[in-house]
Amino acid sequence: MRVGIVGHEGLSEISEMLIRGELWRLVTSYGAYDLVGIGTLAEGPERWFAQAVLDHGGKIEAIVSATAGRIGAFGGPGCSRTRQRLLNEANAVHRLAPLEVGGLGDDTCGALVSMVEELIAVWDGTPDCPAARVVEAAERAGLYVQVVWPGGCESPRP
Secondary structure, three states, X not given: OEEEEEEOOOOOHHHHHHHHHHHHHHHOOOOHHHOEEEEOOOOOHHHHHHHHHHHHOOXXXXXXXXXXXXXXXXXXXOOOHHHHHHHHHOOEEEEOOOHHHOOOOXXXXXXXXXXXXXXXXXXXXXXXXXXXHHHHHHHHOOOEEEEEOOOOOOOOOO
């Protein structure tokens, strides 16, 4: 099962604890042998999900936008140790080609939706945010979307 992840960044510690628990519950509902978690490995829920997938015995794949690929997404000062470790553990890293050569450029949303069978969205329901745009695209594509926002979570800090 190819499962995508999108989520808010900048969440509080209490939200992190609640969301990590729910992500673990969801991840362990899949068989480890066929679970592939896919996302951009953004800070917060996307990295928590990737780690949960690995801890459960599944595999992860990363999507890197054309711009991120140019500014250090693969190492160096622009890449955190956690992200670098997850990139190293990924079975595949899908680096998007720039628009000028016919690629998706920075459209990680389009890439993610085209690569998964289901989507987990760590999202408080706020419209017009990156998570909302991915959820809308996934629903238009007919994907099952599981929204994760446990009671007690606090909306992201600006």
